[in-house]
Amino acid sequence: MRVLVLGAGALGGYFGGRLVEAGTAEVGFLVRPARRAALEREDLRIDSPFGAWRGRVAALEADDVGPGWDLVLLACKAYDLDDAVAAIRPAVDARTLVLPVLNGLAHLDRLSAEFGAGRVLGGLARIQATLAPDGTVRQLNDWRWMTFGAQDGALTDRLRAIEAAFAPAKGVVAEAVPDIRARMWEKLVHLGTSAIGTVLLRANVGEIARSPGGIAFLHRVLDRNAAIAAAAGFPMRDAFLAEYRTLFADPTSLYGTSMLRDIEAGGRIEADHILGFLLDAARRAGVPDDIHEAAILHARAYEQRRAAGRLPGR
Structure with missing residues (x-):
């Protein structure tokens, strides 16, 4: 199996690197020139609770990429989606599946319009990782899940082959599922809740939970996001809600x-892509939207300050 990973940052570097380490696929990383130079100089480095790894990887730039890939793993930020589509277009042919692990759901329509819904998988990553200033991919806790599936729900041999390629990979649990849209809505409910809370309050979950009223606030946001998902046709499972009520009530959480x-x-x-999407969905669903509106206004005002060069210390 030939796998092209767009990006060698937190997600692409982690999942792609673990696949290289496992030796079950031929992996190339499509990266910008500066990242390519760093990878060629210092290798790809992973720091993880499941074991550190350092190794030589195939770093490619746009001019190096052509057809012949079985899978393109799209691991970029949502605001880079248009550039990502242009970058991977030469790599996608009749044999290629595109697996995006972006946050949210809005990107599926864009990718399906470009490459065809049958070629674009739904996918999500449940992992906390970051790219450190020195270029090391750091996994921050034991979250290590990648879930994917066809948009029509079919569990094909090709999906099973992707699952099998990741099976020996250290620190990765990859699963092909028939209900990927429902799983993506679950992630959006949990991510939307944590993003609204941590962005509005500028604190992690534990710090919010230790603040009087913090747990009730996070639970209220969780309930509203669950109502949004239910209105879209994807009600949340009781076990899912119980898990995240516990997570959002943990005063020790980082x-x-x-x-x-x-x-x-x-x-x-x-x-x-996340906060704006949820606000629009809340309004369509008739769910109270005051918290969602405050969150997106906060984020957009931050973007205005950043554009004006007015962030503290910058």
């Missing part, structure tokens, strides 16, 4: 979203 980390670092954020 869980913080990548959006919060990006804000703290003065970086770009996926405001519209």
Whole structure:
């Protein structure tokens, strides 16, 4: 199996690197020139609770990419989607499946329009990882799941082959499922709740939970997001809601979203793709939208300050 990974950052570097380590696929990383230079100079490095790894990888730039890939793993930020589509277009032919592990759901329509719904899988990654300043991919806890499936729900031999390629990979649990849209809605409910909480309050889950009223606030947001999903035809499972009620009530939790980390670092954020999407969905569903509106306004105001060069320390 030939796998092209777009990006060698937190997600692409982790899942692609673990696949290289397992030796079950031929893997190439489509990256920008600076990242290619770093990979060729220092290898790909993973720091993880499941074991560190360092190894030489095939780093490619746009001019190096042509057809012949079985799978393209799309691991980019939502705001880079248009550039990502242009970058992978030469690699996608009749044999290629595209597996995006972006946050949210809005990207599926864009990718399906470009490559065809039958070629674009639904996918999600449940992992906390970051790309450290020195280029190391750091996994922050024991979350290590990648879930994927055909948009029509079919469990094909090709999906089973992808699952099998990842099976020996250390620190990865990859699963092909028949209900990927429902799983993606579950992730959006949990991510939307944590993003709204951590971005509005500029604190991780434990810090919010230790604040009077913090747990009730997070649970209220969770309930509203679950109502949004139910109105879209994807009611949340009782076990899922129980799991995340517990997570959002943990005063010792260090869980913080990548959006919060990006804000703290003065970086770009996926405001519209997650928060804006949920606000629009709340209004369609008739769910109270005041918290969602405050969150997207907060994020957009941050983006305005960033564009004006007015962030603290910058």
